[in-house]
Amino acid sequence: MSSESTNITTEAFPPSPAPSTPRPGGSTKKYKIETEIVYTESPDQYRSSSVPIYQTATFKQASGTEMGEYDYTRSGNPTRTHLERHLAKIMNANRVMAVASGMSAMDVIARLLRPGDEVIAGDDLYGGTNRLLKYLATNGDIVVHHVDTTVVERVTEKLTDKTALVLLESPTNPLIKICDIPTITKLVKEKRPQTIVAVDNTMMSPLAMSPLEFGVDIVYESATKFLSGHHDLMAGVIAVNDEELGNRLFFTINATGCGLAPFDCWLLMRGIKTLAIRFEKAQSNAQYVAERLEAAGFKVRFPGLKSHPQYDLHWTMATGAGAVLSFETGDVEISEKIVEGARLWGISVSFGCVNSLISMPCKMSHASIDPEVRKARALPEDLIRLCVGIEDAEDLVDDLAHAIVQAGAAKPEAFEKK
Numbered sequence: 059m060s061s062e063s064t065n066i067t068t069e070a071f072p073p074s075p076a077p078s079t080p081r082p083g084g085s086t087k088k089y090k091i092e093t094e095i096v097y098t099e100s101p102d103q104y105r106s107s108s109v110p111i112y113q114t115a116t117f118k119q120a121s122g123t124e125m126g127e128y129d130y131t132r133s134g135n136p137t138r139t140h141l142e143r144h145l146a147k148i149m150n151a152n153r154v155m156a157v158a159s160g161m162s163a164m165d166v167i168a169r170l171l172r173p174g175d176e177v178i179a180g181d182d183l184y185g186g187t188n189r190l191l192k193y194l195a196t197n198g199d200i201v202v203h204h205v206d207t208t209v210v211e212r213v214t215e216k217l218t219d220k221t222a223l224v225l226l227e228s229p230t231n232p233l234i235k236i237c238d239i240p241t242i243t244k245l246v247k248e249k250r251p252q253t254i255v256a257v258d259n260t261m262m263s264p265l266a267m268s269p270l271e272f273g274v275d276i277v278y279e280s281a282t283k284f285l286s287g288h289h290d291l292m293a294g295v296i297a298v299n300d301e302e303l304g305n306r307l308f309f310t311i312n313a314t315g316c317g318l319a320p321f322d323c324w325l326l327m328r329g330i331k332t333l334a335i336r337f338e339k340a341q342s343n344a345q346y347v348a349e350r351l352e353a354a355g356f357k358v359r360f361p362g363l364k365s366h367p368q369y370d371l372h373w374t375m376a377t378g379a380g381a382v383l384s385f386e387t388g389d390v391e392i393s394e395k396i397v398e399g400a401r402l403w404g405i406s407v408s409f410g411c412v413n414s415l416i417s418m419p420c421k422m423s424h425a426s427i428d429p430e431v432r433k434a435r436a437l438p439e440d441l442i443r444l445c446v447g448i449e450d451a452e453d454l455v456d457d458l459a460h461a462i463v464q465a466g467a468a469k470p471e472a473f474e475k476k
């Protein structure tokens with residue numbers, strides 16, 4: 059991984075995190091993230107409460123020689139800067155960059171790689187991430203090792219002097235596997251400090267986990283999910299603490315033009331302000347749905363359940379379980395009937411939305427993974443993924459139970475409250 063070749067001009071320099079919520083005279087009390095996500099100060103001359111949308115491609119300069127802060131929206135835009143500084147504050151980062159989608163974030167990170175580099179990634183991971191890694195392995199002369207990241211040694215035994223990137227998801231999408239991010243990071247850094255450890259934190263959001271605190275180099279998220287929360291925009295965010303790394307990532311964003319558009323920055327900023335209330339409700343609904351499904355006899359994958367094999371580990375890293383769970387029925391056709399029988403649960407990819415969603419990963423979000431590879435990685439074809447929203451928990455269980463009973467996967471008594 060070369061650190062040269064980035065020719066960054068001064069106007070590319072980082073927006074630092076936005077100031078924290080003001081405290082009463084001299085207090086050093088640290089506010090909780092729930093407070094920080096709603097407090098912002100707009101820099102505009104009218105002190106607008108909501109940041110203005112600078113819907114412009116270009117910015118005029120005072121003269122031909124004195125350049126202002128902004129010249130062209132691909133390189134920078136005040137609405138994007140406002141969003142990025144706000145995100146840096148809540149993601150405990152020195153710098154955050156907002157881009158066109160979660161995959162765009164991953165693409166920017168992947169462009170740090172050079173031919174011959176090696177990547178270690180999970181054997182359960184989002185289908186689109188798998189697709190991009192496969193593309194790089196096929197066309198970019200990158201060696202990708204997919205390993206079971208729940209076992210630390212599976213990661214460390216693949217480390218070589220060519221390992222340029224270790225890419226972690228926890229919980230994974232869709233098998234909800236947990237990996238020990240702090241230990242893996244420590245061991246990787248001990249053996250090869252220059253290897254970049256990146257975490258896809260989409261399933262947790264900054265509200266439940268802040269992996270930069272574990273010493274990882276990069277945290278990225280699909281802001282299409284919890285951060286925005288309404289499935290009305292695509293966005294990705296990349297958070298770093300190291301200035302040089304931030305500059306290299308920014309170079310690619312400016313060079314390729316994937317910075318988030320001003321209107322989407324504004325929409326994302328609006329969504330972030332309600333993250334805590336949405337996330338907490340979705341999470342408590344998910345806990346309820348998971349418990350009722352488990353009580354009905356299903357094998358449920360959710361880190362909020364004590365039966366989860368890495369339950370204890372998860373709670374050493376995170377403050378919440380998230381709102382995505384998955385379960386099996388033992389039969390693909392039965393799973394299809396359940397998905398099609400639900401009425402409140404929209405049949406849709408994605409998660410982190412106010413609405414509850416139901417899907418079959420092997421046919422939808424993870425269909426781009428070769429069926430043979432899915433089989434080898436033990437991704438069950440009958441797996442149903444539930445992405446829980448903020449509706450009434452009892453309504454959600456009733457609707458799901460109705461679909462499950464109608465599909466013949468359980469008797470009505472299984473859903474009777476004990």
Ligand SMILES: Cc1ncc(COP(=O)(O)O)c(C=O)c1O
Binds near residue numbers: 162186231280281282
């Ligand atoms: C865990 C995870 N990471 C990244 C992405 C990519 O995000 P986006 O759809 O915003 O490109 C997704 C879903 O698409 C995802 O589920």
Ligand SMILES: N[C@@H](CCSC[C@H](N)C(=O)O)C(=O)O
Binds near residue numbers: 186409422
């Ligand atoms: N057709 C899309 C599928 C997107 S899946 C979105 C989301 N990450 C999820 O897990 O549901 C594609 O091919 O990428």
